[in-house]
Structures are given as structure tokens and as C-alpha cells.
Amino acid sequence: MTAGRAAPRGPAAPHGPVRVVVLDHTAELGGAELALLRTCRALDPARVAVTVVLFSDGPLRERLRDAGVAVRVLPLDPGIARTDRAAAGRSVLGAVRSAVVTAPFVARLGRLLRELDADVVHTTSLKADLLGLPAAALSRRPLVWHVHDRIADDYLPGGLARVLRAVARHGPRHVVVNSRATAGTLLPLRRGWTLAYPGLAPEQVAADPAARRAPEVPVVGLVGRVSPTKGQREFVEACALLAERFPSARFRVVGAALFAEAGYEAQVRELAARRGLDGRLEWTGWVADPVAEVDGLSVLVHASPVPEPFGQVVAEGMARGVPVVATAGGGVDELAVAADGTERCLLVPPRDPEALAAAVARVLERPQEAAARADRAWKDVQAEFAVERTAVRLTAVWEQVSRRGRG
Structure with missing residues (x-):
């Protein structure tokens, strides 16, 4: 898919809508979470069936359910969930500890992805990106990262930014970015990327x-x-x-x-x-x-x-x-x-x-x-910047990388 070019709406997939499982570490109403809510409302149900898996409970869960979106909560250890970006990038020892603590969670998440029979796993926060990578691999599901943060040393701890840039180039099947500025902090990417601005609802x-x-x-x-x-x-x-x-x-x-x-x-x-x-x-x-x-x-x-x-x-x-x-x-x-x-x-x-x-x-x-x-x-x-454009671009990405679409 060409980056930054909207794909037209098309007919429903012959085997039913693509099953997309979206992962987010938080259920608070941040900018990315509100953008997700608007996008879910704008999706064509004939082409996409979305389930959102949250790693904590909060107001986003009810907002999504009110919008008719299927939601599951898979609790992550609160200490890991609350770790901020600065703390995450402070030390190798801290990163190793986090990996050990989250290993059982990743295993549970992998089982849930298989249970939900996901065609595509779509992560929409940095924590979800990193936790979704091994979980998608365990469940043998293609992974799409949706990056809402500039992966740069002036925005994130330098060590964390370097790790994320390296993983983005080799881990996910596709990367979606919220601006060309965000893309510029990740490029070059070995696999495809798509620009999808956070859409505005009517x-x-x-x-x-x-x-x-x-x-x-x-x-x-x-x-x-x-x-x-x-x-x-x-x-x-x-x-x-x-x-x-x-x-x-x-x-x-x-x-x-x-x-x-x-x-x-x-x-x-x-x-x-x-x-x-x-x-x-x-x-x-x-x-x-x-x-x-x-x-x-x-x-x-x-x-x-x-x-x-x-x-x-x-x-x-x-x-x-x-x-x-x-x-x-x-x-x-x-x-x-x-x-x-x-x-x-x-x-x-x-x-x-x-x-x-x-x-x-x-x-x-x-x-x-x-x-x-x-x-x-x-x-x-x-x-x-209409949300309908965002929904069309994401749908095209999911249909492209879907395990069904790839045979």
C-alpha cells in the first residue's frame, strides 16, 4: 500500500469481515484512545469486525461498549502499566525485570488472540506495541503497529527510542503513523507504512x-x-x-x-x-x-x-x-x-x-x-482530517496484512 494514499471503500470480503484485535495498555481517555473510539465508530462492519483488548479497566471500556464495540479487559500488572516513558528507558536491568514480569501476561495475551481468532493484531500504544509483538508471534498472527508518538530522543528516553526504532524495522508486518513527522522518526522501515491522521468525527x-x-x-x-x-x-x-x-x-x-x-x-x-x-x-x-x-x-x-x-x-x-x-x-x-x-x-x-x-x-x-x-x-x-478517511486507510492496511488475505 502506498503511504499516505487513501484506499477506496470496496465490497465485503468473500469470507466475511476481517477480524481485527486492537490492543491498548490503558483505558483512560487520552488522545490516542479517543481517536480509536472515533475510528471504531466510522468502520464499515461489512469489512471489519473489531475487538478491543485493554490491559486495564477504565472509562474507555464503557465508551467503546456504548459505541457497539466488543471489549475485553486483560489486566496487566499495575506496576508495569503505570511505568512512564522515562522509567522505561532508564536501565537495562529495569527492562529485563519488566520482560520477566510480563512473560506470563504475554502468554495469556497470545492465548486470547487465538481464542478471538484474530486475522490481524493492531497495537495502538507503545506498551501495547512491545507486549503485542511476542504475543502476536506466539499466536502466529500478523501485527500492525499504530505509532502515535515521535520516536525521537527529544520526546522519549534515548535508549527507549533506539530500541523502538530497531524493533519497528523488523517486528511488525506494517506500521501506521499519525503524521509524517512521526514517520520521519522511524524511517527507513523495511516493511510498509501508512499515514493515517487521527480523524475528526462529524x-x-x-x-x-x-x-x-x-x-x-x-x-x-x-x-x-x-x-x-x-x-x-x-x-x-x-x-x-x-x-x-x-x-x-x-x-x-x-x-x-x-x-x-x-x-x-x-x-x-x-x-x-x-x-x-x-x-x-x-x-x-x-x-x-x-x-x-x-x-x-x-x-x-x-x-x-x-x-x-x-x-x-x-x-x-x-x-x-x-x-x-x-x-x-x-x-x-x-x-x-x-x-x-x-x-x-x-x-x-x-x-x-x-x-x-x-x-x-x-x-x-x-x-x-x-x-x-x-x-x-x-x-x-x-x-x-475526517475520521472516515482514517477508517478507510486502516481497513486497507488490515485487509492487506490479514492472514486470510495472505493465504
Whole structure:
């Protein structure tokens, strides 16, 4: 299959739909998990029958079941499930210990894959990638990796990144990536690869952005998990620069920190107080409907200090017709500029609050220019980043590598 080229929908397979078992180590509602949920809803049941196997229980299980997706939970040792990327890459001894601890789990997973009679095993997180590799081999099922992370030293521990790059070239039958930026951290791959952007569901796209009720005063917001990788610190610094220039402006941090990142949130809140933003900056905590939050903004800010694999919140802002200011790098660059070179949002260098503040000021001071840019982005994302395109590309991959399709 040619990378990055959508395959057309076709008739159902002569022996029924391809049986795909998707593996994910978490049942929390992260970006990759929400993308999986949207994709499952968009699949053609005449061509694909999906079962999702989660290595822990959580809200994703119920969301998938509500969408009519078959779900199984195969619990992984909590200590392994909670291991973060930094810890995973710290030492060879730690990696050996993890392999020993997970061996019984891998055996159980292999048996489950045979029980489910999978035609294809599709992994959608880094832990699932590594655990799915031996399990797929044991069950003699073809494996597809869906990589949502840049496999680079600036995004992952260096040792872990090197291992993942090596395994990606020799282990899975096919690799799916969420952006060309992610692909660039893995290439060259000995086997095939396919670009499948995380798709936007129809309900995420505004029917008419012009009908959106603009805030009475400027509202500048950052939406996403509170984490050093999302740039709330840089956002707060930029807000402090904007506060005097726009006395009526208000600022919002939409999202919450995970337990391990609570200390970072406390530091950023303290910084906001020192910068005199009390009463101007609101911390919403976790919200059930980020679409409503995005609709209430004058400017959506993406401030990640390291290149993002894709930049889902940028696409979500564009889909609502909201002007976006984003830090350059990674998959965001693919979102920010159309094929003809037209800007869909303003890009600024990462870790540069002054540049971030200047770009936000430009949006607020040139509303017609910003509206035209946002309108172009709104039109483009419907064509290029629709979840139906994602579903078609994944279906083509699964049919290609299926053990039935290969005889």
C-alpha cells in the first residue's frame, strides 16, 4: 500500500469481515484512545469486525461498549502499566525485570488472540506495541503497529527510542503513523507504512463557524492535559505579557493534571500568581465537553515546548473555526500550512513566550485576517482530517496484512 494514499471503500470480503484485535495498555481517555473510539465508530462492519483488548479497566471500556464495540479487559500488572516513558528507558536491568514480569501476561495475551481468532493484531500504544509483538508471534498472527508518538530522543528516553526504532524495522508486518513527522522518526522501515491522521468525527466540526457567538471580551485559552509537554508555563508567561496590552482580556487553562504532574500544575499556578494574573486567569480543571470550551475562545493556543506527534487540539480548534496560534514542529507543521502554502494558523517557535504573545496580539488586533485564516482551516480539515478517511486507510492496511488475505 502506498503511504499516505487513501484506499477506496470496496465490497465485503468473500469470507466475511476481517477480524481485527486492537490492543491498548490503558483505558483512560487520552488522545490516542479517543481517536480509536472515533475510528471504531466510522468502520464499515461489512469489512471489519473489531475487538478491543485493554490491559486495564477504565472509562474507555464503557465508551467503546456504548459505541457497539466488543471489549475485553486483560489486566496487566499495575506496576508495569503505570511505568512512564522515562522509567522505561532508564536501565537495562529495569527492562529485563519488566520482560520477566510480563512473560506470563504475554502468554495469556497470545492465548486470547487465538481464542478471538484474530486475522490481524493492531497495537495502538507503545506498551501495547512491545507486549503485542511476542504475543502476536506466539499466536502466529500478523501485527500492525499504530505509532502515535515521535520516536525521537527529544520526546522519549534515548535508549527507549533506539530500541523502538530497531524493533519497528523488523517486528511488525506494517506500521501506521499519525503524521509524517512521526514517520520521519522511524524511517527507513523495511516493511510498509501508512499515514493515517487521527480523524475528526462529524460532531467535532462546526456546521457554520460564522454562527459561533464570539466572546464579549477577548478570551485566550490553552486546552489539554496540564503537563510540562503541553506548555502551560509558557502560556502563563505569554498571558502576563498580554494582560497589560489587552486590559479586558481573560485567559483560561482548560484541563487537569494527572497525579504525577500535580507538582507541575502547582508550580505554574504559583507562577501565574507572581505574574499578577489572579482574577484574569481561570483554571477549569477537567471538562467533559472540550468542544464547548473551544467555542468560547477568541484564540486557541497550542504551546507545547517539544514537537508534537500530531497536535490534536490544533485540528480541533480549526474544526470549530477558532483562530489558532501554535508552536512549530512535528505534526503541527502539517496542520498549519495547506498544500498551496496558505497559512491555517500562526506558528511561533517553541519555548518563546514573547513570540507567542505577539502572535496572539496579532490575532486580536487583526480580526478580519484571523477570521479568513480560520475559515480556510475549517474548510480544509473537513476534507483532509475526517475520521472516515482514517477508517478507510486502516481497513486497507488490515485487509492487506490479514492472514486470510495472505493465504
